[in-house]
Amino acid sequence: MSKQAGEITLPSGFSFDYRHLYGEQMVNSRDIAAISERLAAAHAAVKHMRATGEVRGHLSKDGQPERVLFTQLPYVRPGNLNSPASIARLKEFGQSLQNNVHAIISFGIGGSYLGNKVLFDIGCGEFWNSKGTEERRGYPKLYFSGNNMDPRRTAELIEHITYEARTTACHGTYRVLLLVISKSGSTLDTMSTFMVVYDALKKANPAIEVQVAAVTDPAAGAAETLLHKLAVEQGWPLFSVPDGVGGRFSVFSEVGLVTAVGTGFDIDAFLAGARAMDEACRTDDIWSNPAMLNAALKYLAAARYGRNIEVFMPYGDYLKSVAEWYVQLLAESLGKRTDRSGREVLYGRTPLVAVGTTDMHAQTQQHQDGQRDKVVQFIKIANWQTDPVIPDAFPAAAKLSQMAGLRLSQALDAAREANAEALSQDGRFNATFILPAMNAYHLGELLYLLALSVAYEGELADVDAFDQPGVEAYKRLLGPMLKQLHGK
Incomplete structure (x- = not known):
């Protein structure tokens, strides 16, 4: 793992670039220092969850103690939720469909x-x-x-x-x-x-x-x-x-x-990526642990600077569903009325989906000139499997000819960098996850980092990141409504 100012890079090449989220006039070293004891406690709680599945105060929707076991899933071992036998059965099932x-x-x-x-x-x-x-x-x-x-x-x-x-x-x-x-x-x-x-x-x-x-x-x-x-x-x-x-x-x-x-998706590589991310996040050094750092910076951005909206903006069409998946993860995990002591806190950032470059022509006006209440999280793909060169199809059209010779990925990333820099210059927080390639392994790294981040942030905010009592509220109303409809 390598560390440089404003970036954590894992051995796989996966990077978390937080230069536009951490520094003077942003979340800073004094903010981190002020919650150092809570960070240590959060890391200890996540470590305990890994080892035992126990999360302080967590109960099932039926009010019974319930273990939290998602951190076990990347590890394919006998007796685990994903075992060698269960993975072999999944692969056999897939092959039976082929x-x-x-x-x-x-x-x-x-x-x-x-x-x-x-x-x-x-x-x-x-x-x-x-x-x-x-x-x-x-x-x-x-x-x-x-x-x-x-x-x-x-x-x-x-x-x-x-x-x-x-x-x-x-x-x-x-x-x-x-x-x-x-x-x-x-x-x-x-x-x-x-x-x-x-x-x-x-x-x-x-x-x-x-x-x-x-x-x-x-x-x-x-x-x-x-x-x-x-x-x-x-x-x-x-x-x-x-x-x-x-x-x-x-x-x-x-x-x-x-x-x-x-x-035929490569589930071995997907779980291997998640496993590598989990292992990278076992350190208590916040500057080497991307999940803990991501959680801390966004928690502080909301708590200290009022950034209560998170715009998740991958640059790539096929990553839009990642943003949609993350909306549920963030909303259900951290959108909580009370803390663990029952005190009303109304916690949680509102998550929004955006896609670059599409929503630079739709949402960026608001991101850039609207209220300073957002953190924008970008995703960059460093190397694309296919990457067409823009041809000089109309040489007589000077503005079109200026685009010629660039790869689409170069233009895409230039747009992302311009967006990030423009936001930063106006005091608008943003950060970037960089995936070396769009494949099963690096997807496993990304999704697992995000999942572990909400576990850390739940501890920092002292809310249960693993229940969803707000969802049960509408279900209690829906059942009787359906019975009335059936009666009619």
């Missing part, structure tokens, strides 16, 4: 959708479903549903799958795997759309072979969920939504990995 299943529809919401969409976007990209079977190496097309109860899109997804079945009918039976992800087995958004699609495809003409796999709470007996019981009765393959892993952290578990193996 050259056998035409399409997967993944049903999930929250972390069961957002994390899976990240892995799909980075591993496959927007045009995966338009590629031929050979280009996809025999892996299925992949669609997402269950993340909303939108009648039009659900109906159009069914129409699209039945159209695909008709166009391939001369080549044999069209096979669809419905992958339904719900810990409780009664998630309204997920289960309602799953049942609509399941029923429609079972009745489709021409015939479609519908297969189902379920990802749910592994408990059997009295604690068995509706989905677990249904899967056992129907003989569907079962995978686990593990206890001790909230949905927003579940991308490293079977919840995310089971979708990923269906497209």
Whole structure:
């Protein structure tokens, strides 16, 4: 690991550049010194969580003590949530779909959708479903549903799958795997759309072979969920939504990995990246620990300087889903009414999604000239797998000709640097995560850093980063409303 003023760089090349967030007129050494005891306590708490799963004051939604186990997920060991046997079973499942299943529809919401969409976007990209079977190496097309109860899109997804079945009918039976992800087995958004699609495809003409796999709470007996019981009765393959892993952290578990193996995503490299980040963040030296430093700087930016909004702005289209995943992570983990003593604190930054360069033409006006209440977090890809050169297609047009000869990545990064510098010159805080490449390993590093950062910040703010009582409030109202509708 190398350290220089304003930057931490890991052996992999992953960097956290905080030059526009730390210094005079920004979060500074005096601010860090003022919370040195709390930083030490936060690091000790995270260390204890790693070792035991215990988080001070944390209870499940049922009010029972609950361990927090997401830090175990990068380590593939016998007895762990991800074991050699479970990883081997996931890979076998993925291989069973190769050259056998035409399409997967993944049903999930929250972390069961957002994390899976990240892995799909980075591993496959927007045009995966338009590629031929050979280009996809025999892996299925992949669609997402269950993340909303939108009648039009659900109906159009069914129409699209039945159209695909008709166009391939001369080549044999069209096979669809419905992958339904719900810990409780009664998630309204997920289960309602799953049942609509399941029923429609079972009745489709021409015939479609519908297969189902379920990802749910592994408990059997009295604690068995509706989905677990249904899967056992129907003989569907079962995978686990593990206890001790909230949905927003579940991308490293079977919840995310089971979708990923269906497209050939490198889950070994993904977990290895997360593991390397966890190991880098075991030090109590804040200037060598990117997760603790990221948490401390943003906590202080809010507490001392009123920066209560975090704009997460990756430079790259396929990273937009990372920003959307992070919105849930930050909002559910740190948006808390009370601290651990029950005192009302109304804590947490409001997270916003932006994409560079797209939103430089939409949001940057507000970032630059609006209230100084934001931290902007950029993501840079250092090396792109493909990187076209801008041609001199119209030499007579001087302004266009000036662009010629640059690679698209050079123009993209120049725009990011200009944005960062303009914000900084006007006292507007920002920082950059730099990924050496857009691949499974560095994605694992990034997502794990962000997950561990909220654990650290929860300790600094003295809030429970692992519950979500605000979500339960609307659920208590929704149940009776649905019963009234059913009665009518």
